[in-house]
Amino acid sequence: MPTTARSEPQDPNEAARAVRAEWRTRQLLTAAARLMERDGFHGVSMQALADEAAVSVGLIYRYFGNKDELLLAVIINVLNAFASQVPTAIEAAGDDPVERIAAAFRAHCEVIDEHRHAAVLTYRESGTLSPEGRNKIKQMEVDTSEPLRTAIRSGVESGHLVDVDVQLATHNFLLMAHGWALKHWHLERTLQFEDYVAKQTALMLSALLEPERRHQYEHLLTTR
Amino acid sequence: MPTTARSEPQDPNEAARAVRAEWRTRQLLTAAARLMERDGFHGVSMQALADEAAVSVGLIYRYFGNKDELLLAVIINVLNAFASQVPTAIEAAGDDPVERIAAAFRAHCEVIDEHRHAAVLTYRESGTLSPEGRNKIKQMEVDTSEPLRTAIRSGVESGHLVDVDVQLATHNFLLMAHGWALKHWHLERTLQFEDYVAKQTALMLSALLEPERRHQYEHLLTTR
Amino acid sequence: MPTTARSEPQDPNEAARAVRAEWRTRQLLTAAARLMERDGFHGVSMQALADEAAVSVGLIYRYFGNKDELLLAVIINVLNAFASQVPTAIEAAGDDPVERIAAAFRAHCEVIDEHRHAAVLTYRESGTLSPEGRNKIKQMEVDTSEPLRTAIRSGVESGHLVDVDVQLATHNFLLMAHGWALKHWHLERTLQFEDYVAKQTALMLSALLEPERRHQYEHLLTTR
Amino acid sequence: MPTTARSEPQDPNEAARAVRAEWRTRQLLTAAARLMERDGFHGVSMQALADEAAVSVGLIYRYFGNKDELLLAVIINVLNAFASQVPTAIEAAGDDPVERIAAAFRAHCEVIDEHRHAAVLTYRESGTLSPEGRNKIKQMEVDTSEPLRTAIRSGVESGHLVDVDVQLATHNFLLMAHGWALKHWHLERTLQFEDYVAKQTALMLSALLEPERRHQYEHLLTTR
DNA sequence: CATGAATGAGCGTTCATTCAT
DNA sequence: AATGAATGAACGCTCATTCAT
CATH class of the missing domain: 1.10.357.10 (Tetracycline Repressor, domain 2)
Incomplete structure (x- = not known):
């Protein structure tokens, strides 16, 4: 665990992570929009969304509260x-x-x-x-x-x-x-x-x- | 005790019941519309609707399947x-x-x-x-x-x-x-x-x- | 309200009533047996029984607690x-x-x-x-x-x-x-x-x- | 960390999960049989069954539709x-x-x-x-x-x-x-x-x- | 980072029972 | 005697959310 403050998010790992996160977010947003239009907000379960986006339920909660x-x-x-x-x-x-x-x-x-x-x-x-x-x-x-x-x-x-x-x-x-x-x-x-x-x-x-x-x-x- | 001959098959009891039923229906419809606009269809529970209309949950099902x-x-x-x-x-x-x-x-x-x-x-x-x-x-x-x-x-x-x-x-x-x-x-x-x-x-x-x-x-x- | 004790249920009205009650009981028992065999005890609602016996729900409770x-x-x-x-x-x-x-x-x-x-x-x-x-x-x-x-x-x-x-x-x-x-x-x-x-x-x-x-x-x- | 090569497609995690699932199924089946004999199918609520098996209601539905x-x-x-x-x-x-x-x-x-x-x-x-x-x-x-x-x-x-x-x-x-x-x-x-x-x-x-x-x-x- | 088993509050619905008429 | 409108507790079931792994 690094104790030095870093003002620049220049770590290549961190950059990769950010890209990954961005990609995940977009993937989830798209899947959510698609399902919600068809079935309505209440008609879409988190499980269904996870299936559509091919991730686990738990993961959704890492990106959206x-x-x-x-x-x-x-x-x-x-x-x-x-x-x-x-x-x-x-x-x-x-x-x-x-x-x-x-x-x-x-x-x-x-x-x-x-x-x-x-x-x-x-x-x-x-x-x-x-x-x-x-x-x-x-x-x-x-x-x-x-x-x-x-x-x-x-x-x-x-x-x-x-x-x-x-x-x-x-x-x-x-x-x-x-x-x-x-x-x-x-x-x-x-x-x-x-x-x-x-x-x-x-x-x-x-x-x-x-x-x-x-x-x-x-x-x-x-x-x- | 009716003294007038009636050719219509209208039992006064039945008529009264119909009026009552009509009134209930309207009462429920109004309450439902009000609540549903505010909270959306899924946001309104049958219990909440019953409370709003001041009837019991069970009664709603007598009027709407x-x-x-x-x-x-x-x-x-x-x-x-x-x-x-x-x-x-x-x-x-x-x-x-x-x-x-x-x-x-x-x-x-x-x-x-x-x-x-x-x-x-x-x-x-x-x-x-x-x-x-x-x-x-x-x-x-x-x-x-x-x-x-x-x-x-x-x-x-x-x-x-x-x-x-x-x-x-x-x-x-x-x-x-x-x-x-x-x-x-x-x-x-x-x-x-x-x-x-x-x-x-x-x-x-x-x-x-x-x-x-x-x-x-x-x-x-x-x-x- | 008669105050004299009657040991004999000889009032013709009462007799008629008893016959009627007996008939009702039998009617309900038969209907209940028929429905319950087909649908099981829990599968038969009092309403369904009332319909089968062509009486009202309330009446059943006059004959069976x-x-x-x-x-x-x-x-x-x-x-x-x-x-x-x-x-x-x-x-x-x-x-x-x-x-x-x-x-x-x-x-x-x-x-x-x-x-x-x-x-x-x-x-x-x-x-x-x-x-x-x-x-x-x-x-x-x-x-x-x-x-x-x-x-x-x-x-x-x-x-x-x-x-x-x-x-x-x-x-x-x-x-x-x-x-x-x-x-x-x-x-x-x-x-x-x-x-x-x-x-x-x-x-x-x-x-x-x-x-x-x-x-x-x-x-x-x-x-x- | 397994060091032996395994030709079977058996992920140890998956195997453990299967064992666990099997155990749960048996646990629920046993509890259900016990309660249902005593109180009949309709006499046993899912909540009672959950209590008997010491799990939550929801979990039962993971194993039985x-x-x-x-x-x-x-x-x-x-x-x-x-x-x-x-x-x-x-x-x-x-x-x-x-x-x-x-x-x-x-x-x-x-x-x-x-x-x-x-x-x-x-x-x-x-x-x-x-x-x-x-x-x-x-x-x-x-x-x-x-x-x-x-x-x-x-x-x-x-x-x-x-x-x-x-x-x-x-x-x-x-x-x-x-x-x-x-x-x-x-x-x-x-x-x-x-x-x-x-x-x-x-x-x-x-x-x-x-x-x-x-x-x-x-x-x-x-x-x- | 990622999983999915586990939770439990809350839902829609039913139905035995009561009671004013 | 007879009705059926009205009640409300209890049911089966779902699903957002958590957390040990």
Whole structure:
């Protein structure tokens, strides 16, 4: 047992261990998301999760304090994806306020599509979490939707959009993005992701765009 | 001792019993919806439900075969409210296609507001149901949204609305109606029901209305 | 409320009531025996019994204090049949000791065949009874087998039978009689009641009869 | 740290675990048999069983899928004892058909005496089992009684026994063997195992033996 | 680091029994 | 006499969690 303080985690063993741990965490998170979407949080036993991830039950507890923390981690994992992908997508869209809104919405939809397994958990199982967990999620949801909200606010302020309730517009975009995950039976099973995004973008923009700006965004308003 | 001849096979005892049973059912349904919204289906034990409804555990099983059936009944109860309230509201709106759509949307929102406790369960807990239960719900959701869908289709066919994907438009209206129940933390807590309905109606109509028809519906498009 | 002591239950109302009660008791006992044989004592709920007998649950408790008492009554009902049928059959067989034994065995078998439903309960469910109940049954079993035991003892004392252990011989006859009720899968399903009785009688007598007496009982020793 | 190369794929850990599991199974089976004989299958709760075996309820379910399976296992355990002990005893008896029958009967009685707790369950609780379980038991009972049946058939065919119904004779021997477990109150409490076996053997053989063979088997026909 | 046997609180459900009508 | 709604203790069973190895 070394008694010297080490400020640098430079021991190659330790590095390997960290890599291993990271890999395990991801493996467990993925397995958990997959099982929980299919069977719900309460429908997945720790044993089933261990089997799916090909580890022992005990090991799960080395990485997550308890089952609730695991759920929290799964949800946070999705929210982190928003935090990392949405701003990037917005920046890549350039300076045009409307293009940035469209890009933000598309990015939200893409994250949800990629994490379809876990995305529904946000709706379905958030009530299961501890108050602290719920607050954390709540804060993260506010944070991750901030770029979209900001883009909309900029659109209004720049005069590209009509004077709409920014909060409500954000809410609607998010609703539509999550609507893809809920992918309700109302929705034709034949409706593809690209169609969904394009059509919903067109619909929202045709309501939000200042009439005299519409001709600039024909490519967003037409869906063939 | 009845002195009047009755041709109906209605024993007064039996009638009283039926009333009592109906009352119990409603009492249990309400308690279940309230608790389940707060704690989720799995978070509510039958004992807790019995306590909330001030009856014994055993009695619940006289009215509902098991916990799943109780959830099913709670959900069906909401869907029945749609089935009874939405068509009425549409008829009361007269013959104008756009007014009928607005009335249908408002009716959906009202039912959800009245059953706010139970409405979220449709989203959150439908995965818990048996396949048969889920199919029944699915069919009922399709059926109860049919009046709205028909109203939108009529609007398109009469030329009041632009040529939009009817299915998707329905999906969006429903999403917005349920959005009131999910009433996400994104939504200002100060936004009142009337505001929500009016603003969402205005938003959707401003996207769907044929431009030359817009002036007829200023009262729906303006939200003060 | 009559204050005069009545030693005679001669009130016609009361008589009618007694008849009714007797009828109810028999109805319940029969239903209970039938259901319990099929599903076992624990497999029959009071509700199921009430349904089978077409009465209400509550009524059963007017006639039997509780479920255990009902089981006791069903078993006692069979034992009473032994007590009434076996001595009669023995007397009808005349004075010959061997004929009396054969008649006693046949009578035991007949009672078991007639009450096949309830007879198995003696074996299967006697452990369920209260100690007092079990003692009562035990005593009744000893009492009802007494005539058979006495017949065997007479046979030994009169020199018709070899000097066998009377207790054990009785045990064996009873075992064989109950063997018909248990009617194990070992037993060919084609073996009829008459065959069973005749063959078992022949077997036991061929072991018990004094050799020089055998020719007198050819009709009991031959089974075609 | 094993230094010897082992060609068997036997991990010492795994072996130890198997031993432990085997021990647990036996521990639970014994406790279950003991309690179930005293209180009947339905009279024994899983908690009571856990207490008796000094384990937790949950652990029982690691070894037996449910309560019914446990009962099945207890019964099968006895039947396996027949399957292993009866044929051995018969072979040890040599070639004489009558000696083989006597040995088979004695072996049946011995197994029942050793498993007195569990033996009664075959009679009392077989109705509790699932149809599949019952069929399995039925088949095993037929199989385990086959050696005895074969021995009797050989006795008849070799002319040692009179021309008796083999099936029925088997049934009677089995009935007598189980009679020791039921050990009815009719039976003197002072009758010892050896007496019982000897006397019952003598009784059956005196009925089944060809008269001219009897003198060869005086040691089986005399009981003290 | 990794295992999985072991725990026990808590669940959904049943059913003998009571009692107001 | 007869009903059946109502009770609640007790059951079989599950599963998150721990800990000796």
